[in-house]
Amino acid sequence: MTQSRPDFSDNMKQPNDKESRYCTRCARALKACLCEYIQHVPHLAPLHILQHPNEVAHPKGTAALLAASLSHARIHVGEHFADADWLNALLADPKVQCYLLWPDDEALTLAQVREGRGQAREVHFILLDGTWRKAYRMLHSNPALLGLPRITLGAMAGQYSIRKKPFPEALSTLEAGYHLLSQWEGEPERFAPLMNLFTELNRQWHDFAQGRRA
Numbered sequence: 001m002t003q004s005r006p007d008f009s010d011n012m013k014q015p016n017d018k019e020s021r022y023c024t025r026c027a028r029a030l031k032a033c034l035c036e037y038i039q040h041v042p043h044l045a046p047l048h049i050l051q052h053p054n055e056v057a058h059p060k061g062t063a064a065l066l067a068a069s070l071s072h073a074r075i076h077v078g079e080h081f082a083d084a085d086w087l088n089a090l091l092a093d094p095k096v097q098c099y100l101l102w103p104d105d106e107a108l109t110l111a112q113v114r115e116g117r118g119q120a121r122e123v124h125f126i127l128l129d130g131t132w133r134k135a136y137r138m139l140h141s142n143p144a145l146l147g148l149p150r151i152t153l154g155a156m157a158g159q160y161s162i163r164k165k166p167f168p169e170a171l172s173t174l175e176a177g178y179h180l181l182s183q184w185e186g187e188p189e190r191f192a193p194l195m196n197l198f199t200e201l202n203r204q205w206h207d208f209a210q211g212r213r214a
């Protein structure tokens with residue numbers, strides 16, 4: 001599993017205007033770069049984040065912060081993944097069991113996943129990063145994803161106070177990654193740097209909003 005860190009050789013080329021205003025690691029505007037708060041978090045279960053193209057440059061997106069923190073997380077940008085060789089190979093791998101984070105009525109809790117595991121297959125998690133509507137469309141235009149077992153993180157209130165949420169328990173991708181890995185792998189304190197980063201992000205946005213009102 002390769003890491004989602006950017007190829008720093010990119011820094012060698014002459015940046016164009018847009019590139020030069022964004023941090024290549026946390027994908028945020030340079031003036032809002034949060035890299036100093038990103039801590040490397042080792043973990044076991046790989047995370048595959050399927051990111052809707054509209055989220056890539058979204059100033060309030062959190063997937064890049066999650067991927068930059070984790071040792072085994074990768075962002076794949078797109079809407080249609082039927083031809084994605086990496087995904088097809090992963091789903092066909094008999095040694096791997098993928099679960100899709102999609103908290104509907106059929107979704108299993110992680111405790112249920114743990115109980116129901118027969119063969120010790122390697123567990124991978126797939127997350128959709130987009131607005132609820134976009135994520136729904138991504139799911140339904142990718143039959144392979146529709147066929148995956150779904151998981152839920154249980155009822156918990158997201159603390160994401162800076163972005164419109166379709167329902168109160170909606171979590172940002174960064175929070176979802178935190179809850180998912182700490183529930184699955186235990187030792188929530190190991191994943192605390194993710195929530196610290198999230199707190200920092202919220203603080204930054206509230207400061208910014210305050211500044212705008214002043």
Ligand SMILES: [Zn+2]
Nearest residue numbers: 023026033035
């Ligand atoms: Zn940065």
